[in-house]
Amino acid sequence: REVDLFGVDCFLLVSRIIIENARITIITTIIILAFVLGLYPVVETSQSASQSKYVAKRIDLCVWWAGETPATLLTNAAPIVSWFKMVPIPGGVFTMGTDDPGVPQDGEGPARKVHVKAFHMDKYEVSNTEFQRFVRATNHVTEAERFGDSFVFEGLLSEKVKSGITQAVAEAPWWLPVKGASWRHPEGPDSNITNRMDHPVLHISWNNAVSYCTWAGKRLPTEAEWEYACRGGLDNRLFPWGNKLLPKDQHYMNIWQGHFPYHNTAEDGYDSTAPVTAYPPNGYGLHNMVGNAWEWTADWWNIHHTVDEVENPTGVPTGKDKVKKGGSYMCHKSYCYRYRCAARSQNTPDSSASNLGFRCVADQLPDRVK
Numbered sequence: 001r002e003v004d005l006f007g008v009d010c011f012l013l014v015s016r017i018i019i020e021n022a023r024i025t026i027i028t029t030i031i032i033l034a035f036v037l038g039l040y041p042v043v044e045t046s047q048s049a050s051q052s053k054y055v056a057k058r059i060d061l062c063v064w065w066a067g068e069t070p071a072t073l074l075t076n077a078a079p080i081v082s083w084f085k086m087v088p089i090p091g092g093v094f095t096m097g098t099d100d101p102g103v104p105q106d107g108e109g110p111a112r113k114v115h116v117k118a119f120h121m122d123k124y125e126v127s128n129t130e131f132q133r134f135v136r137a138t139n140h141v142t143e144a145e146r147f148g149d150s151f152v153f154e155g156l157l158s159e160k161v162k163s164g165i166t167q168a169v170a171e172a173p174w175w176l177p178v179k180g181a182s183w184r185h186p187e188g189p190d191s192n193i194t195n196r197m198d199h200p201v202l203h204i205s206w207n208n209a210v211s212y213c214t215w216a217g218k219r220l221p222t223e224a225e226w227e228y229a230c231r232g233g234l235d236n237r238l239f240p241w242g243n244k245l246l247p248k249d250q251h252y253m254n255i256w257q258g259h260f261p262y263h264n265t266a267e268d269g270y271d272s273t274a275p276v277t278a279y280p281p282n283g284y285g286l287h288n289m290v291g292n293a294w295e296w297t298a299d300w301w302n303i304h305h306t307v308d309e310v311e312n313p314t315g316v317p318t319g320k321d322k323v324k325k326g327g328s329y330m331c332h333k334s335y336c337y338r339y340r341c342a343a344r345s346q347n348t349p350d351s352s353a354s355n356l357g358f359r360c361v362a363d364q365l366p367d368r369v370k
């Protein structure tokens with residue numbers, strides 16, 4: 001049987017998307033309404049001549065939703081949805097790093113001029129909802145799931161899970177390897193993500209992040225792109241909005257308040273992750289660039305940087321660790337003053353943890369989203 005893009009197949013396939021995600025329901029309704037209303041005058045005025053045009057436009061809509069064939073609807077439609085949550089970052093030159101490093105051993109300095117060409121960036125950290133779409137479409141298994149464990153902050157664990165763990169990280173004893181911890185179960189098997197689908201996906205290795213971005217037709221940002229975007233058009237400031245920790249006496253990011261690692265007062269509203277849409281955006285419209293979840297970048301880790309003016313740097317050619325940026329809900333000035341645009345840290349590409357996520361970038365939007 002031929003696929004009936006005009007009729008029942010289109011209806012069934014769009015219905016699947018509607019059921020899959022309540023947010024898409026709203027978008028779908030708006031698009032369908034606009035579509036129907038927009039075509040109505042054409043049909044009214046010349047019924048016969050417009051008939052083929054009308055059919056063609058309806059098929060266009062279905063193809064737009066479905067990608068090339070209806071059978072791959074979810075595979076193709078899911079990344080398309082994610083493209084609408086990107087913002088343009090204009091090209092320019094900025095001061096990368098700082099001559100006043102908060103954590104000097106991390107190689108935050110020296111301050112140097114870096115040129116970055118224009119690109120698009122996800123407004124938000126990749127959420128559990130988005131990662132779930134990817135997994136449903138591809139059956140991707142994360143490294144945390146394959147290895148059977150991942151690192152979780154002790155303060156978030158139940159007594160039952162904690163009692164079963166004997167080993168810890170010597171220099172950071174608040175990190176515990178938890179069996180069964182993964183993006184679906186961020187604090188181990190007795191936890192789930194049901195009530196935090198709009199929070200950043202966690203326990204995602206660099207390798208997994210690359211798989212997601214590639215599937216979505218995107219890529220991970222270089223460290224230079226990430227830091228340039230973080231600064232939101234401001235020059236040489238600590239945070240995406242300026243130098244004040246609490247502008248207008250308001251919290252602008254999700255970090256740790258209180259005595260780390262014993263007591264989190266959560267004055268910013270969250271003792272763990274916040275929704276990816278939380279807090280005001282920076283000058284480019286990006287949310288949670290600092291705080292909430294750490295974000296992977298494409299670059300290999302290196303702490304020695306040239307002071308020469310460079311264009312679109314991609315880091316050193318090889319290494320052991322990948323650069324992550326922005327800090328997380330666990331960062332406190334006393335031990336992790338890394339919720340600044342210039343700050344940086346590292347992990348091996350197969351590492352995963354309960355405070356580490358990512359977002360993607362793209363050189364340009366695909367034609368069908370422009």
Ligand SMILES: [Ca+2]
Nearest residue numbers: 254255268270
């Ligand atoms: Ca917090």
Ligand SMILES: [Ca+2]
Nearest residue numbers: 288289291293
């Ligand atoms: Ca972040």
